[in-house]
Amino acid sequence: MANRQRSRRKKGQQRRAMAQEGQERxxxxxxxxxxxxxRLLATSARHLxxxxxxHRLHIPRKARHLVCRKCHxxxxxxxxxxxxxxxxxRIITCLECSSIRRFGGGPKSHRSS
Structure with missing residues (x-):
């Protein structure tokens, strides 16, 4: 039984690694x-x-700022x-679906210290 579990875990790790490579591309x-x-940009954003x-992966922070959460x-x-x-x-308004995203903490007086 241990060999079967080990091989499943290894397959899962390989799949996750391949998914991360695809994400980077x-x-x-x-x-x-x-x-x-x-058209390629739109489909690549949806595919990401x-x-x-x-694969239950986080979208990296550098790409999170590039894609609309609502309409992708x-x-x-x-x-x-x-x-x-x-x-x-920084406030970004998507003109396709009119969703609003806010990045950054705001003025220093509102940030927690």
């Missing part, structure tokens, strides 16, 4: 939008979210996303 596509067309959910579209600032800075907080 999709993030590279999202980081270089000038080399790819818009789908892959992360299926890549933010293209100026085209489908509006960025505002208010009281030290």
């Amino acid at each position: 999709l993030i590279d596509l999202l980081n270089h939008p000038s080399t790819t067309d818009d 979210v789908k892959l992360s959910r299926k 579209v890549r933010y293209q600032f100026g085209k489908n996303a509006r960025v505002r800075i208010k009281h030290g907080q």
Whole structure:
């Protein structure tokens, strides 16, 4: 029985490693939008979210800021996303689904010390 459990664990680790590699490839596509067309960017953003959910992986912080949580579209600032800075907080509004995301802690007076 121990061999069977060990092989299952190993398969799970291999699957997770392959999923992380796929995640990195999709993030590279999202980081270089000038080399790819818009349809590929949209599908790669959806695939990144789908892959992360299926394999229970966190979306890395560098990619979390690039994809809308609600409609899973890549933010293209100026085209489908509006960025505002208010009281030290970055506010991104998706113009596709009008969802709002806030990044940063805000002014120093509101941050916990």
